[in-house]
Amino acid sequence: MKLPLVYYGDPGLRGQAEPVTDFDDKLLALSRDMVETMHAESGIGLAGPQIGVSRRIFVMEIPAELDEDEQGNRMNPDLEGPLVVINPELSSLTPEKEEMEEGCLSIPDVRGKVRRPVSVTLRFQDVEGKWREMRLHHLAARCALHETDHLNGVLFVDLLSQVKRVAIKGKLRKLKDQTLQS
Ligand SMILES: [Zn+2]
DSSP, X not given: OOOOOOOTTOGGGGSOOBOOOOOSHHHHHHHHHHHXXXXXXXXXXXXXXXXXXXXXXXXXXXXXXXXXXXXXXXXXXXXXXXXXXXXXXXXXXXXXXXXXXXXXXXXXXXXXXXXXXXXXXXXXXOTTSOEEEEEEXXXXXXXHHHHHHHHTTOOGGGGSOHXXXXXXXXXXXXXXXXXXXX
């Protein structure tokens, strides 16, 4: 089932999400609905707060064609299909950073360049509660960082340059008014 999205201006996007503690059928259903919603919205990631669930869960899926280096080799060969990430912990962020344009399903029509570490280690629980760990690079690392930010109430627009933030201020205000009126 596709779930309705929560948009910029909703206070739920600014909260601190709670850890997931029950690894039951409800969680499995939620994770499936989140993957379906991400696909329907053509996103590469979706976090709990974006569908009004203040829990530490996100889903991500990096299309193979966006995960190739110049030689056409996968940069994250272990990433196949949608990944359900529960109670994520990020570590070993590389000091080396790269800049790339980002968007967010909760902030339609706004894009901007964000500097983020090139690689990161992601430790998380799967839907059965089993701990897993993987090293992510480039877009996959960026996606995991963006989605984990959501669980801490941080949005990519917070990380834009001051010049860019000023440039999108009007757009954000409009979005917020729309959200609060709906
Ligand atoms: Zn987002």
